[in-house]
Amino acid sequence: MHFDKPTYTVRRTRKKDIPKGLYTKDPATGDIIFNKEIEDNQMVSPKSGHHFPIGARQRIAVLLDEGSFVETDAAVRSTDPLKFVDSQPYPDRIKRYEKDSGLPEAVISGHGRIHGIEVALAVMDFRFCGGAMGAAAGEKITRAVELAIEHKTPCLIFSASGGARMQEGIYSLMQMAKTSAALGRLAEAGLPFISILTHPTMGGVTASFATLGDVILAEPGALVGFAGARVIKDTTKQTLPAGFQTAEFLLKHGLIDQIVSRIEMRDRLREILSALHLRRKPAPA
Numbered sequence: 001m002h003f004d005k006p007t008y009t010v011r012r013t014r015k016k017d018i019p020k021g022l023y024t025k026d027p028a029t030g031d032i033i034f035n036k037e038i039e040d041n042q043m044v045s046p047k048s049g050h051h052f053p054i055g056a057r058q059r060i061a062v063l064l065d066e067g068s069f070v071e072t073d074a075a076v077r078s079t080d081p082l083k084f085v086d087s088q089p090y091p092d093r094i095k096r097y098e099k100d101s102g103l104p105e106a107v108i109s110g111h112g113r114i115h116g117i118e119v120a121l122a123v124m125d126f127r128f129c130g131g132a133m134g135a136a137a138g139e140k141i142t143r144a145v146e147l148a149i150e151h152k153t154p155c156l157i158f159s160a161s162g163g164a165r166m167q168e169g170i171y172s173l174m175q176m177a178k179t180s181a182a183l184g185r186l187a188e189a190g191l192p193f194i195s196i197l198t199h200p201t202m203g204g205v206t207a208s209f210a211t212l213g214d215v216i217l218a219e220p221g222a223l224v225g226f227a228g229a230r231v232i233k234d235t236t237k238q239t240l241p242a243g244f245q246t247a248e249f250l251l252k253h254g255l256i257d258q259i260v261s262r263i264e265m266r267d268r269l270r271e272i273l274s275a276l277h278l279r280r281k282p283a284p285a
Contacts, residue, residue: 056125064112101127120148131161138175145182163203176208218247
């Protein structure tokens with residue numbers, strides 16, 4: 001018997017290029033998630049609850065009543081009082097921060113409503129110079145506190161910062177005292193300050209206004225501290241407890257009041273504001 005040798009045709013197919021920006025890996029589980037799923041869930045993983053970074057404007061949009069936000073002090077911008085130059089001039093860095101983040105500064109401030117309750121607020125954005133607090137950021141936070149005093153409303157500050165902005169030297173460090181003094185005046189006026197710590201909240205921000213809240217909340221997994229773990233370990237020559245700068249560790253040791261998911265933040269703030277400012281008792285569970 002004779003069998004013909006089969007012939008094969010090789011067809012070359014071009015591998016489809018998967019567009020970038022469609023998927024993100026969940027650090028908590030390793031799962032691959034559609035970016036839209038995360039974006040539709042306030043930048044929180046629907047499965048693990050991992051909190052991805054969220055921009056200041058996006059946070060404000062999901063936090064406040066629709067259409068209620070009025071931005072203030074948008075013209076307050078960073079300057080270069082020390083004529084600072086490292087690998088490039090500080091003004092050039094500022095321009096890059098503005099371009100990369102789409103923001104004028106590391107803080108967006110203004111006033112709006114949460115479930116009808118008027119609040120003044122300042123929201124830090126880590127994308128602008130790592131949320132570092134310079135003179136402009138400190139000024140915007142101070143003015144937000146003063147706005148609360150003027151309108152007799154509570155004040156909310158969402159922190160996300162690596163600390164003081166080294167390019168502004170002592171002018172940056174002065175913001176620690178200035179913002180703290182403003183909060184002292186808010187307390188004298190009998191108005192509540194709620195501080196919300198997000199990932200990360202470090203350095204001079206932690207050492208000033210971020211830890212002065214009448215109520216201090218934190219998002220799950222937020223890194224909160226002054227110096228970094230490596231600096232502390234090298235200085236103290238001691239083995240540090242696992243996770244000692246996480247929100248969960250701080251809650252366990254009484255340094256914050258509650259850990260609140262971003263998904264629940266708006267409703268939790270309503271409960272707290274109702275109790276502290278409107279003097280309403282929370283509804284029974």
